[in-house]
Amino acid sequence: MFNKLQPRLGIQAKRKPLPYRYFQTVINDGRPDILFHWHPELELTYVQEGTARYHIDNDFFNGETGDIILVRPNGMHSIHPINGETHVIETFQFHLDMIGSSVGDQVTNRYLQPLQDSTYKFLPCIKPDMPGYDALKDCLFLIFSLSKEEDRHFELLLKAKLHEFLYLLYYHRYVIRKYTDDIHRKNEKIRELVAYINNNYHQSLTIDFLADFIGYSKTHFMAIFKQHTGSSCTEFIIQVRLNKACELLVNSSKSIVEIANEIGFNNLSNFNRQFKQYYDMTPSHYRKQYTKTKESRSLISSNTSNN
Structure with missing residues (x-):
């Protein structure tokens, strides 16, 4: 991704x-x-x-x-x-x-x-x-x-x-x-951090840990991250987790509780609240709507192949 x-x-x-x-x-x-x-x-x-x-x-x-x-x-x-x-x-x-x-x-x-x-x-x-x-x-x-x-x-x-x-x-x-050397170094640090979040979104990721990971103070880290990505680090982690949840809801038969735990949400109600806030629907509704869309496309593809 x-x-x-x-x-x-x-x-x-x-x-x-x-x-x-x-x-x-x-x-x-x-x-x-x-x-x-x-x-x-x-x-x-x-x-x-x-x-x-x-x-x-x-x-x-x-x-x-x-x-x-x-x-x-x-x-x-x-x-x-x-x-x-x-x-x-x-x-x-x-x-x-x-x-x-x-x-x-x-x-x-x-x-x-x-x-x-x-x-x-x-x-x-x-x-x-x-x-x-x-x-x-x-x-x-x-x-x-x-x-x-x-x-x-x-x-x-x-x-x-x-x-x-x-x-x-x-x-x-x-x-x-493009960049002065200082801006380039900051960009590379954020790139390294984004890759780390992408690979470890399911773990407990605290701001203190991530700031230490790239060698910044907590305050400086939060300012630099928002400057480079347009969102807070916490918001970004939630976006990555919810994006993965969408993939699992459509492409797996795992329960919503299993998916929430797998992507790093230990609290189901928090997962449901964040998901609905971001996608304007519940995880169950999302699965029903987009699994149906996927099945319809598969059926069309199958009929086209047979013809």
């Missing part, structure tokens, strides 16, 4: 012969809530419909219809629904090695490597009224189209268009220098 974004309910992905992925994400009724994660691929996204709350590195903003959203390689990012609003996006992920040179030419060294090693980052959101938007949108749509249709020799044009897209970003000054 935090090391590499995987297809999940509401996301349709298709693997390609080249090292890239194109997929569409549909957020409905507050699902999926895509928590903080990162991956080595660069990510290009277009918002087809609706609004959601984005957090990319230290930037927080609402992604709206028509926006182009950019995530640098290994950039920490998350997407959160707003009041159950539908949010539909198209995304293209690729590693810069796909368009770089193995001999380390000037283009690779000057433009690609600084993005891959986090010397540079992107302005995260390009709005329709910003310079170069139309050219960027046209280029991005052609990238989407090429990756979906896979016509003869499409790989050659796809690579050319990816170079063109990066050229437009540099030309319109949407690529900027």
Whole structure:
């Protein structure tokens, strides 16, 4: 969940012969809530419909219809629904090695490597009224189209268009220098902590322990964590646990008590209260609603295969 974004309910992905992925994400009724994660691929996204709350590195903003959203390689990012609003996006992920040179030419060294090693980052959101938007949108749509249709020799044009897209970003000054050394060190510490929480959410995680884990005082830790993630550490741990609870409710036959204990809630009433507050329904209702959705999709898939 935090090391590499995987297809999940509401996301349709298709693997390609080249090292890239194109997929569409549909957020409905507050699902999926895509928590903080990162991956080595660069990510290009277009918002087809609706609004959601984005957090990319230290930037927080609402992604709206028509926006182009950019995530640098290994950039920490998350997407959160707003009041159950539908949010539909198209995304293209690729590693810069796909368009770089193995001999380390000037283009690779000057433009690609600084993005891959986090010397540079992107302005995260390009709005329709910003310079170069139309050219960027046209280029991005052609990238989407090429990756979906896979016509003869499409790989050659796809690579050319990816170079063109990066050229437009540099030309319109949407690529900027990233961090001072101090901010970079803080970012790496938070990244390490997020990975730890993801792997140990079922344990008792206190603020004192986590602050000590990354070598900060409790007060400094709480301030830095909220600055980097947009939520308190306690809220973030609850989000991770509830996200795991959703997976178990739909994909396992475990009782709600078992699930609550497995994800780190020792008190069932607290689990039920937190779940209802976050998803606006009880765990039982959630299981009934989304298991039925899953079964309907499986039935449709089975009928399609038989035909």
